[in-house]
Amino acid sequence: MDLLTPTVYSYLTVALVMFALGTIGVITRRNGIVVFMCIELMLNAVNLALITFSNMWNDPAGSMLVFFVMVVAAAEAVVGLAIIIALFRNQQDIDINQVNIFKW
Amino acid sequence: MQALFPLVILLPLLGSALVGLGGFVAPGFRRNESLLGGLATLMVAIPFFIILAAFLTFDGQPLQFSLFSWMQAGDLDIRFSYEFDQLSLVMGMIVTGVGALIHLYSIGYMHGDPGYYKFFAYLNLFIFAMNNLILGDNFAVMFLGWEGVGLCSYLLIGFWYQDMPKAEAAQKAFIANRIGDVAMIIAMIMVFRLVGSLDFSDLNQAVASMPGDQVFWISLLVFIAATGKSAQIPLFVWLPDAMAGPTPVSALIHAATMVTSGIYLVARLNPLFSASPEVMAIIVVVAALTAIVAALIAMAQNDIKKVLAYSTVSQLGFMFMALGAGAYTAAIFHVMTHAFFKACLFLGSGSVIHAMEHMHSVKDPQDIRTMGGLRKYMPATSTTFWISTLAISGIIPLAGFFSKDEILASLFLFDTGFDLYKIVWLVASLTAVLTAVYMTRLTMLTFEGKQRYPEGKHPHESPATMTIPLWILAALAVVGGFLGLPYLIGHGEYHLLNHWLEPVIRNNPAIEANASTGKEVFLILFSTLLAIGAVLFTRNLYRKHDLEADVKVKKAFGGLFGAMQGKFYLDELYQTVFIGPFMMIGKKVLSWFDTNIVDGAVNGSGTVVGSIGEVFRRLQGGLISNYLLLITGGVLVMLSYLIFG
Numbered sequence: 249m250d251l252l253t254p255t256v257y258s259y260l261t262v263a264l265v266m267f268a269l270g271t272i273g274v275i276t277r278r279n280g281i282v283v284f285m286c287i288e289l290m291l292n293a294v295n296l297a298l299i300t301f302s303n304m305w306n307d308p309a310g311s312m313l314v315f316f317v318m319v320v321a322a323a324e325a326v327v328g329l330a331i332i333i334a335l336f337r338n339q340q341d342i343d344i345n346q347v348n349i350f351k352w
Numbered sequence: 353m354q355a356l357f358p359l360v361i362l363l364p365l366l367g368s369a370l371v372g373l374g375g376f377v378a379p380g381f382r383r384n385e386s387l388l389g390g391l392a393t394l395m396v397a398i399p400f401f402i403i404l405a406a407f408l409t410f411d412g413q414p415l416q417f418s419l420f421s422w423m424q425a426g427d428l429d430i431r432f433s434y435e436f437d438q439l440s441l442v443m444g445m446i447v448t449g450v451g452a453l454i455h456l457y458s459i460g461y462m463h464g465d466p467g468y469y470k471f472f473a474y475l476n477l478f479i480f481a482m483n484n485l486i487l488g489d490n491f492a493v494m495f496l497g498w499e500g501v502g503l504c505s506y507l508l509i510g511f512w513y514q515d516m517p518k519a520e521a522a523q524k525a526f527i528a529n530r531i532g533d534v535a536m537i538i539a540m541i542m543v544f545r546l547v548g549s550l551d552f553s554d555l556n557q558a559v560a561s562m563p564g565d566q567v568f569w570i571s572l573l574v575f576i577a578a579t580g581k582s583a584q585i586p587l588f589v590w591l592p593d594a595m596a597g598p599t600p601v602s603a604l605i606h607a608a609t610m611v612t613s614g615i616y617l618v619a620r621l622n623p624l625f626s627a628s629p630e631v632m633a634i635i636v637v638v639a640a641l642t643a644i645v646a647a648l649i650a651m652a653q654n655d656i657k658k659v660l661a662y663s664t665v666s667q668l669g670f671m672f673m674a675l676g677a678g679a680y681t682a683a684i685f686h687v688m689t690h691a692f693f694k695a696c697l698f699l700g701s702g703s704v705i706h707a708m709e710h711m712h713s714v715k716d717p718q719d720i721r722t723m724g725g726l727r728k729y730m731p732a733t734s735t736t737f738w739i740s741t742l743a744i745s746g747i748i749p750l751a752g753f754f755s756k757d758e759i760l761a762s763l764f765l766f767d768t769g770f771d772l773y774k775i776v777w778l779v780a781s782l783t784a785v786l787t788a789v790y791m792t793r794l795t796m797l798t799f800e801g802k803q804r805y806p807e808g809k810h811p812h813e814s815p816a817t818m819t820i821p822l823w824i825l826a827a828l829a830v831v832g833g834f835l836g837l838p839y840l841i842g843h844g845e846y847h848l849l850n851h852w853l854e855p856v857i858r859n860n861p862a863i864e865a866n867a868s869t870g871k872e873v874f875l876i877l878f879s880t881l882l883a884i885g886a887v888l889f890t891r892n893l894y895r896k897h898d899l900e901a902d903v904k905v906k907k908a909f910g911g912l913f914g915a916m917q918g919k920f921y922l923d924e925l926y927q928t929v930f931i932g933p934f935m936m937i938g939k940k941v942l943s944w945f946d947t948n949i950v951d952g953a954v955n956g957s958g959t960v961v962g963s964i965g966e967v968f969r970r971l972q973g974g975l976i977s978n979y980l981l982l983i984t985g986g987v988l989v990m991l992s993y994l995i996f997g
Contacts, residue, residue: 276977278977345975348973348975
């Protein structure tokens with residue numbers, strides 16, 4: 249087995265690891281910006297998987313979808329950062345565990 | 353001609369819609385009394401002339417027409433189909449003819465009432481329903497009319513509904529009628545199951561092949577329904593209370609037309625009833641009891657309309673006695689003559705009440721004890737009232753004499769020996785005497801003697817729109833009887849009504865077979881002498897003693913008088929036997945069921961949802977990380993279901 253030549257499986261493994269790391273980060277980290285970065289990580293893991301499959305099936309639809317995801321991610325970054333700034337202005341803190349107003 | 357027939361049904365409906373809705377949306381139209389009343393009167397008068405034309409050109413073949421199919425399911429096919437045959441033509445002329453006169457009368461009587469347009473809308477709707485009842489050729493259309501007239505009766509009795517007793521009287525009438533209607537519905541279901549059709553003609557043809565017990569039950573149920581609508585024991589208690597309505601309503605609905613629909617129905621189904629002698633015996637006994645009880649009560653009443661109301665119940669008893677003897681023609685004959693003189697009496701009483709109300713000095717404008725001597729001021733009303741009183745008393749040769757004599761004769765001639773029908777005949781003769789006595793008393797106290805209302809203002813005669821119908825009805829009460837000359841004259845050859853109705857009505861043949869000139873002469877002399885004697889006796893008594901004669905009457909009846917005044921305590925009896933326990937059950941059992949079971953279910957579902965929420969709201973801790981964890985967990989569950997499931 250040739251470990252040096254990349255195959256579909258190697259790309260997908262990387263994507264899986266990135267997604268898992270992102271998920272764990274989103275759940276466990278308390279710093280709002282880090283959570284935010286982890287979400288970006290998950291999005292990019294998905295992008296990588298899309299590109300891989302697109303290449304594998306020789307279907308440009310996957311690549312095209314990646315651009316969509318990137319555009320949405322950019323927009324989301326704008327909104328997300330704005331929320332974090334607003335949060336900081338209000339509470340002088342971006343620890344999301346301090347933002348416990350979403351409750352009954 | 354044929355093309356005009358639907359108008360008989362549709363014009364009153366159209367009139368009702370125009371007057372009612374028009375008056376509702378257009379206040380200017382509402383105030384235009386002559387237009388409203390004139391339109392409504394026209395919508396009844398035109399059908400009358402159409403029916404009259406159909407009557408005059410009638411060639412013996414029933415004229416049928418059908419509007420549209422109402423409902424169709426399997427064997428059941430109910431059409432809005434109507435039939436003009438000899439019986440429905442006679443009834444149709446009575447209903448629309450008397451109806452049109454009473455519409456005309458109401459124009460003056462209801463003047464100034466804020467509900468003027470409503471009154472005429474209801475009145476037209478009543479004529480529509482009544483036309484359905486008498487012209488429909490099957491049970492379903494008839495029942496539509498049957499319920500329709502009940503509804504209109506309810507609406508019109510409670511016309512002045514702000515007055516609580518009047519609203520209660522309306523409810524009483526409606527509920528008493530509903531009890532009869534249940535019997536009618538059961539009868540209809542039985543007919544459909546047995547005959548497979550709801551047409552009257554199919555039923556009448558199928559009677560011969562029907563099992564005897566079924567005939568018994570169907571005819572008994574129809575009769576029970578008739579006791580509700582036509583005010584017989586045990587359901588007659590609503591009719592006297594129904595006098596709470598405006599007087600034209602009492603005349604039209606509760607004297608001339610609606611209350612005779614039970615008699616019409618029995619006559620329409622005469623083959624069915626003739627096939628069940630047991631039911632006929634029940635009818636004759638119930639009718640005789642009703643007639644005598646109502647006549648006794650009428651003796652002791654002081655409200656002018658109450659006397660007439662009990663008189664109506666009593667006269668309806670006469671009609672049912674005729675039906676019970678199988679003399680259907682005699683019953684229809686009495687329906688007709690009674691419609692004339694009783695409508696006239698009621699309209700006359702309305703005229704009197706109208707006059708008394710306008711004096712503003714009498715506490716109760718309907719109490720005959722505060723009237724007296726009105727003849728001087730109200731010549732037209734008193735003359736027509738006297739004519740009708742003599743007619744209802746059975747004075748020869750007015751209309752009531754012929755029809756009442758025919759009923760008495762058919763009861764007498766039903767059998768040759770002494771049996772149930774002879775007893776009924778005796779009761780009926782006694783009732784006829786009582787009728788003459790209480791009617792003469794009423795008229796004497798109202799129009800003759802000295803005036804007992806306060807001096808000063810005196811009553812005025814009513815306007816022409818009110819007196820013209822009185823004169824027409826009084827004239828009919830004079831000549832109406834000649835349509836049915838007795839057997840004595842030409843052996844029944846000149847009984848025009850009998851010949852006319854022969855194709856649809858088969859009277860009990862025993863009556864004619866038992867008739868002989870000697871018996872006829874005896875019967876006529878007997879009833880004439882009784883009637884004239886009773887009228888003259890009462891007239892002299894009240895002329896001499898005026899109001900004090902009531903004391904003598906009271907003494908003559910002794911202990912019975914209290915019961916008569918108390919209406920034989922039937923209302924109280926029903927209150928304790930039926931209404932009281934019913935209310936008890938309602939208050940104790942049903943209200944418990946309502947508060948605990950029904951409300952419990954409603955509140956319980958709310959409580960259950962609330963307490964479930966109480967548990968699960970704990971999940972909403974507010975920590976974003978927890979939410980995210982739950983979302984991830986949820987996605988994982990869904991994914992694993994999709995992949996492994």
